[in-house]
Structures are given as C-alpha cells and as structure tokens.
Amino acid sequence: MTGQRDILITEVALRDGSHAIAHQYTVEQVTNVARALDEANVPYMEVAHGDGLSGSSLQYGLSRTDEMKLIEAAVSVCKHSKVAVLLLPGIGTVNELKEAHRIGAKMARIATHITEADISKQHIEMAKNLGMETVGFLMMSHMAPTEKLVEQAKLMESYGADVVYVVDSAGALLPHEVRERIRALRDHLSIDIGFHGHNNLSLAMANTLAAIEEGAKRIDGSVRCLGAGAGNTQTEVLVAVCDRLGIQTGVDIYKMMDLAEHIVAPILNSPQEITKDSLVLGYAGVYSSFLLHAQRAAKKFGIDSRDILVELGKRKVVGGQEDMIIDVAAEIAGQKAGAAV
Numbered sequence: 001m002t003g004q005r006d007i008l009i010t011e012v013a014l015r016d017g018s019h020a021i022a023h024q025y026t027v028e029q030v031t032n033v034a035r036a037l038d039e040a041n042v043p044y045m046e047v048a049h050g051d052g053l054s055g056s057s058l059q060y061g062l063s064r065t066d067e068m069k070l071i072e073a074a075v076s077v078c079k080h081s082k083v084a085v086l087l088l089p090g091i092g093t094v095n096e097l098k099e100a101h102r103i104g105a106k107m108a109r110i111a112t113h114i115t116e117a118d119i120s121k122q123h124i125e126m127a128k129n130l131g132m133e134t135v136g137f138l139m140m141s142h143m144a145p146t147e148k149l150v151e152q153a154k155l156m157e158s159y160g161a162d163v164v165y166v167v168d169s170a171g172a173l174l175p176h177e178v179r180e181r182i183r184a185l186r187d188h189l190s191i192d193i194g195f196h197g198h199n200n201l202s203l204a205m206a207n208t209l210a211a212i213e214e215g216a217k218r219i220d221g222s223v224r225c226l227g228a229g230a231g232n233t234q235t236e237v238l239v240a241v242c243d244r245l246g247i248q249t250g251v252d253i254y255k256m257m258d259l260a261e262h263i264v265a266p267i268l269n270s271p272q273e274i275t276k277d278s279l280v281l282g283y284a285g286v287y288s289s290f291l292l293h294a295q296r297a298a299k300k301f302g303i304d305s306r307d308i309l310v311e312l313g314k315r316k317v318v319g320g321q322e323d324m325i326i327d328v329a330a331e332i333a334g335q336k337a338g339a340a341v
C-alpha cells in the first residue's frame with residue numbers, strides 16, 4: 001500500500017510501551033512487532049528504552065535487552081518503515097545518538113520538559129548533521145500556557161528541528177486545550193506540528209482528532225494502547241477512524257488489527273485499560289511513566305498509590321525526578337504512622 005498520506009503516524013509501542021512492561025522487551029518481540037508494522041506500511045516506529053536512549057538504569061528501570069540490539073533488530077526487518085529513537089538530553093548523550101544512527105535509525109526525537117527546549121540545541125544540531133529527520137518533543141505540555149509552548153517550540157525550530165510535537169505526557173489535556181496549542185503552533189511556526197497523547201482520561205482519540213483538525217500532520221499512536229499509563233492513542237483504532245473520516249494514513253487496517261491481536265496482546269501482562277491509578281495520572285497531571293514506579297512504592301510503604309500520584313501532581317514533579325516518588329511515599333507513610341500514634 002503506497003500513495004498519499006494526509007498524516008504521518010509514528011508507532012511508539014516499542015518505546016513508550018517499554019514503560020508498561022518494565023522495559024522487558026526481547027529481540028524476538030521487537031523483531032515480530034517491527035516486521036508487522038513494516039508490512040502494515042506504518043511510516044515510522046520508535047524503538048528505545050521508555051525513557052529514551054540510555055534510559056536503562058536503577059532510576060528509570062533496567063532494560064532486559066540492550067536497546068541498541070532492539071534498534072538493530074527493528075532496522076533489520078524494515079523494508080519501508082523508518083526507525084526513530086527518542087533522546088532526553090541528560091539521560092542520553094550525542095554518543096548514543098551517533099550509535100543509533102550508525103546502526104540504522106533515521107529519525108531522532110529530542111525530548112525536553114515543556115520549559116526546557118534550550119537544552120535540546122546540541123542534540124538537534126547533531127541529529128541534523130547526521131542527516132536524520134529531527135523532531136523536537138515538548139513533554140508535559142499541559143504544565144505551561146500556550147505562549148510558553150510557542151516560545152519553546154520556536155527555539156527548537158531555530159535549532160533546526162523539522163517537526164515539533166505537543167506531548168501530553170500525563171494525558172491531562174482536554175480537547176479544547178489541544179486545539180488551542182496546535183493552532184498557536186500552526187500560526188507561529190513554519191515546520192510540521194505533531195501530537196502525542198496518553199489515554200488516562202479516555203481523551204487520547206478526541207485530542208488526536210482535535211490536533212489533526214487544527215493541522216497536526218505527525219501523530220503518535222501505540223498499537224493495543226501499549227504505552228505508559230493507560231497507553232497512547234490506539235494506533236489500529238486511529239487508522240480505522242481516520243479511514244472513516246477520509247483522512248489517508250496509508251496504513252493497512254487489517255494488518256494493524258492482526259498485529260494488535262496476535263502479536264502485541266500476548267506481550268501485555270494484563271490488557272491496557274484505564275485503571276484507578278492511570279485515571280489519577282491524567283486527573284492530577286502526572287507523568288504516565290511514573291505509574292509502575294508509584295505502584296511499587298505504594299506496595300513497599302503500604303499506602304494508596306493514588307495518594308502518591310496526587311502529591312506528585314501537587315509538587316509538579318517532572319521526568320527525571322523519579323527518586324521523588326520514593327521520597328513522597330516515605331513522607332506519606334510517615335505521616336500516616338504519626339497520625340496513628
């Protein structure tokens with residue numbers, strides 16, 4: 001299947017989905033998913049540790065398999081699709097970017113907190129020098145007003161990014177907020193705009209459609225919702241909905257459905273759904289990738305994971321501050337013990 005595409009989908013299950021399975025991807029799983037995505041004619045797929053290149057650590061979670069081996073595996077079976085990598089400056093460095101490029105990654109997505117685009121300069125410039133398609137990825141976009149988003153996106157554009165994404169990391173944005181943000185970026189930038197949603201408030205599809213209506217051309221999805229928290233906009237559903245709306249994705253719907261059903265569903269420990277904890281992520285505006293960390297801390301300290309997440313939301317904790325999850329859990333447990341005396 002070829003031809004015109006109105007939007008370009010990036011499938012993120014092999015990176016964002018890594019959070020949901022505690023970074024336990026095997027080469028065999030990645031090979032099977034990547035091959036099926038390629039056969040379904042998905043233009044881009046992202047492969048890396050959930051926290052991006054070099055994310056494997058005690059702080060973020062150790063990978064079962066070296067991510068470079070996973071990237072190589074995906075590249076080896078892609079005839080048409082391009083493999084993308086995510087890099088958070090400070091977690092990954094230009095060295096990992098160069099290595100990912102050397103083994104065949106074609107797109108670099110450089111991710112920063114919504115107010116910290118300035119730390120992406122070196123990495124965006126390096127990716128462009130390597131000849132990679134380059135995306136600026138502004139995470140936790142709900143935490144800043146639209147004017148700030150525009151300012152930060154313009155910085156990424158000035159560094160050479162080909163695309164800038166509004167990233168709803170917490171799944172906290174409402175459709176009118178997505179609409180306002182995408183429209184402002186369209187009005188102020190000359191490059192393509194993208195949207196990456198999470199389904200914690202069951203709004204990923206509505207938000208994605210709002211983004212597309214406002215002119216976003218790059219859209220992320222995760223097959224079977226295999227992403228952090230309640231997952232992302234479900235790719236196979238997005239393909240079907242776009243088809244009904246007359247929006248060309250170029251992706252084969254049946255092949256995506258078969259991939260979801262027969263290859264991705266068996267990878268999941270339990271089906272991706274909106275649980276009380278993932279709902280609180282969206283409600284309190286907390287990083288979707290904090291879900292499993294907060295659940296583990298709740299178990300360790302014998303407290304309700306929702307209390308941890310709500311407190312993290314109040315403190316406006318951001319990606320990279322995973323150690324705060326333990327601090328907050330210990331504090332809550334201490335307060336409870338004190339109150340019980």
Ligand SMILES: CC[C@H](O)CC(=O)C(=O)O
Nearest residue numbers: 016050051139169289319
């Ligand atoms: C920690 C990186 C994060 O998972 C990137 C992303 O997908 C998001 O912010 O939603």
Ligand SMILES: [Mn+2]
Nearest residue numbers: 016169196228
């Ligand atoms: Mn995400």
